[in-house]
Amino acid sequence: MGSLMRRPTIMDIARAAGVSKGAVSYALNGRPGVSEETRERILGIARDLGWAPSTTARALSPGGRVGAIGMVVDRPAHALGVEPFFTQLLTGIETELASSDTDLILRVTDDAGAEADAYRRWAAERRVDGVIMVDLRIDDPRVALVEGLALPAVVLGGPGGTGALPCLYTDDASSVREVVRYLAALGHRRITRVAGPAEFLHTRDRTLAFEEATAGVGAAGDTVHADYTGESATRATRRLLALADRPTALVFDNDVMALAGLGVAHEMGVDVPSQLSIVAWDDSALCQLVRPSLTAVARDVVACGRQVAGMIAEAVGGAAPRSRETARGELQPRGSTGPLEP
Amino acid sequence: MGSLMRRPTIMDIARAAGVSKGAVSYALNGRPGVSEETRERILGIARDLGWAPSTTARALSPGGRVGAIGMVVDRPAHALGVEPFFTQLLTGIETELASSDTDLILRVTDDAGAEADAYRRWAAERRVDGVIMVDLRIDDPRVALVEGLALPAVVLGGPGGTGALPCLYTDDASSVREVVRYLAALGHRRITRVAGPAEFLHTRDRTLAFEEATAGVGAAGDTVHADYTGESATRATRRLLALADRPTALVFDNDVMALAGLGVAHEMGVDVPSQLSIVAWDDSALCQLVRPSLTAVARDVVACGRQVAGMIAEAVGGAAPRSRETARGELQPRGSTGPLEP
DNA sequence: CTCCCACGCTGAACCGGTTAAGCGAACAGC
DNA sequence: GCTGTTCGCTTAACCGGTTCAGCGTGGGAG
Numbered sequence: 001m002g003s004l005m006r007r008p009t010i011m012d013i014a015r016a017a018g019v020s021k022g023a024v025s026y027a028l029n030g031r032p033g034v035s036e037e038t039r040e041r042i043l044g045i046a047r048d049l050g051w052a053p054s055t056t057a058r059a060l061s062p063g064g065r066v067g068a069i070g071m072v073v074d075r076p077a078h079a080l081g082v083e084p085f086f087t088q089l090l091t092g093i094e095t096e097l098a099s100s101d102t103d104l105i106l107r108v109t110d111d112a113g114a115e116a117d118a119y120r121r122w123a124a125e126r127r128v129d130g131v132i133m134v135d136l137r138i139d140d141p142r143v144a145l146v147e148g149l150a151l152p153a154v155v156l157g158g159p160g161g162t163g164a165l166p167c168l169y170t171d172d173a174s175s176v177r178e179v180v181r182y183l184a185a186l187g188h189r190r191i192t193r194v195a196g197p198a199e200f201l202h203t204r205d206r207t208l209a210f211e212e213a214t215a216g217v218g219a220a221g222d223t224v225h226a227d228y229t230g231e232s233a234t235r236a237t238r239r240l241l242a243l244a245d246r247p248t249a250l251v252f253d254n255d256v257m258a259l260a261g262l263g264v265a266h267e268m269g270v271d272v273p274s275q276l277s278i279v280a281w282d283d284s285a286l287c288q289l290v291r292p293s294l295t296a297v298a299r300d301v302v303a304c305g306r307q308v309a310g311m312i313a314e315a316v317g318g319a320a321p322r323s324r325e326t327a328r329g330e331l332q333p334r335g336s337t338g339p340l341e342p
Numbered sequence: 343m344g345s346l347m348r349r350p351t352i353m354d355i356a357r358a359a360g361v362s363k364g365a366v367s368y369a370l371n372g373r374p375g376v377s378e379e380t381r382e383r384i385l386g387i388a389r390d391l392g393w394a395p396s397t398t399a400r401a402l403s404p405g406g407r408v409g410a411i412g413m414v415v416d417r418p419a420h421a422l423g424v425e426p427f428f429t430q431l432l433t434g435i436e437t438e439l440a441s442s443d444t445d446l447i448l449r450v451t452d453d454a455g456a457e458a459d460a461y462r463r464w465a466a467e468r469r470v471d472g473v474i475m476v477d478l479r480i481d482d483p484r485v486a487l488v489e490g491l492a493l494p495a496v497v498l499g500g501p502g503g504t505g506a507l508p509c510l511y512t513d514d515a516s517s518v519r520e521v522v523r524y525l526a527a528l529g530h531r532r533i534t535r536v537a538g539p540a541e542f543l544h545t546r547d548r549t550l551a552f553e554e555a556t557a558g559v560g561a562a563g564d565t566v567h568a569d570y571t572g573e574s575a576t577r578a579t580r581r582l583l584a585l586a587d588r589p590t591a592l593v594f595d596n597d598v599m600a601l602a603g604l605g606v607a608h609e610m611g612v613d614v615p616s617q618l619s620i621v622a623w624d625d626s627a628l629c630q631l632v633r634p635s636l637t638a639v640a641r642d643v644v645a646c647g648r649q650v651a652g653m654i655a656e657a658v659g660g661a662a663p664r665s666r667e668t669a670r671g672e673l674q675p676r677g678s679t680g681p682l683e684p
Numbered sequence: 685c686t687c688c689c690a691c692g693c694t695g696a697a698c699c700g701g702t703t704a705a706g707c708g709a710a711c712a713g714c
Numbered sequence: 715g716c717t718g719t720t721c722g723c724t725t726a727a728c729c730g731g732t733t734c735a736g737c738g739t740g741g742g743a744g
Contacts, residue, residue, distance in 0.1 A: 009701080023723060061700095106436070230627045231627070289572045361694085362695070365693060367732060368692095398731090400730080402730080403698070
């Protein structure tokens with residue numbers, strides 16, 4: 001009864017029950033091969049002994065799971081530093097994975113080559129059962145790579161451009177329309193969007209929808225690109241607000257950039273919202289802490305994380321990959337938007 | 343060759359080289375037991391075949407590395423959502439681990455029991471080579487648990503209260519003194535600190551240092567506790583600013599709470615900095631994006647992450663555990679602090 | 685020439701599970 | 715009463731590595 005007891009194995013259970021190793025395995029996995037009576041007895045002993053399966057050993061048998069999902073986040077460190085989106089996504093994924101005793105292996109890289117290497121290594125070493133892919137790019141080479149590795153995967157993004165991989169997508173276009181109509185109704189006719197990097201698929205989708213929607217309400221709808229960091233948004237906003245016919249409304253592709261934009265407006269003496277309206281794409285606590293509070297397109301990112309984790313669990317289980325749609329973002333009007341007051 | 347080649351095992355290498363399984367193992371692990379010539383040949387074949395070790399199999403036999411470090415973050419989801427600290431730490435850890443092909447296994451839980459379970463399971467199944475412990479509490483039971491599990495570990499926090507575990511600590515006390523002297527020099531005599539949860543060790547250390555420092559300059563130095571979220575700080579700040587003799591300076595234990603405090607001041611018509619000075623403990627891009635920009639105690643959290651990852655790598659390698667000190671936080675004066683103007 | 689040891693390698697056990705094959709007993713069908 | 719089947723379990727191989735004991739060989743020392 002020492003302090004450093006070896007943890008029980010199925011062999012220990014077998015000895016205690018007076019049966020063979022195999023019988024214990026059948027019993028514990030709910031498979032036929034043992035009588036109901038013996039099964040009960042074995043389960044009881046396992047419980048008494050505090051037995052827990054060794055995923056490591058299980059993974060070794062053909063077709064076994066290793067009990068881990070991989071995710072690579074390929075963003076420059078400074079971009080990741082402040083963005084709530086990522087942390088919220090992580091939280092959602094974790095809560096879902098925890099329920100099935102699955103670990104998340106996370107890798108943060110700052111170049112695409114390292115990301116590809118991670119997938120290759122994970123597949124070769126059987127370190128993960130599947131991967132979650134985020135930040136889908138246009139013609140993303142990772143899709144073919146992961147398909148080639150025969151690694152179960154779910155893409156957060158799309159639809160489209162994900163090959164045969166199932167994806168979890170959002171109807172960004174309708175949220176874009178909602179935002180544009182809302183701003184148009186407030187009287188705005190020069191609306192500029194400070195978007196994320198052009199290579200992201202969802203950036204392009206939003207841009208197309210934005211152009212269509214602004215044209216639809218007879219407004220000028222330009223898009224400039226930044227990289228999700230506050231600094232990049234600060235530069236872009238300074239330039240935009242210095243224009244002769246500066247926009248009267250700005251839509252930022254994330255909350256950090258919107259925050260930066262608000263700061264620049266303040267610094268340049270442009271009042272929000274009487275002279276400039278600001279909309280943030282992702283909502284987070286930040287948007288409500290700042291004054292004026294930021295009107296935002298709120299998505300339940302935590303729920304997204306849960307969903308995508310559920311999907312990868314299914315895919316790992318061998319289910320047919322079926323793409324799903326998340327709840328679309330909803331506009332949360334707050335203090336940073338309003339009618340123009342000359 | 344076929345599209346779906348089974349990945350090579352050491353047995354395949356052994357066959358190709360005409361030697362035994364054991365010899366291949368010795369050769370690949372750089373251990374004595376094979377001639378230099380044979381080793382070269384085996385390594386060449388392994389390279390040609392594209393062999394990669396199966397961590398799963400390796401973990402099964404006693405004494406092998408699995409190439410993964412575990413970290414549990416036990417904070418309520420909403421608290422984690424916005425805080426840059428965590429993401430920056432993660433980034434630092436990752437950059438360091440990536441250089442040694444080590445994976446990070448991350449678990450986000452919201453109760454201490456689940457955290458303990460994670461350590462136990464990881465240790466029992468040999469899923470990780472070591473763990474990084476954050477958010478050290480007073481009389482933290484995790485220390486004894488992890489020591490008992492004989493799991494290599496490094497604590498981010500301390501010094502003190504970490505038993506025999508090595509830790510990476512910061513001299514918070516001197517930063518506290520710097521902040522208090524700075525505020526006192528500006529004329530502040532009622533300084534209140536909105537701290538993190540009282541159960542964290544670093545919270546207590548800062549509180550003690552704060553009481554001493556404020557007493558030293560003849561100022562009133564109260565501490566109230568919040569939970570690092572914007573909401574909790576909003577409530578606390580509203581209460582504090584409504585007091586008859588309200589504080590003239592507030593020190594918040596993280597950037598998100600400082601942001602919330604700034605919002606409340608604005609909402610209550612208290613001008614920052616002419617009527618109220620605000621200091622944020624951790625610095626981040628947020629502090630510079632907001633107006634007025636927030637005076638902050640800047641620590642290089644990314645560097646902390648790198649350091650702690652380096653330390654756990656050492657500990658896993660069997661090196662003697664030696665605690666280290668990180669660079670202390672430096673005060674970054676910005677727009678949110680200034681002399682009182684009646 | 686002999687003895688001993690170091691070297692380089694082999695064979696087999698082992699880690700903790702899963703699973704196919706086999707086997708005796710009970711039981712049903714004809 | 716004999717055959718065939720099903721049930722309940724055992725045996726043993728297997729997953730992909732690591733590691734220890736053993737063994738033949740060659741070389742140096744005496």
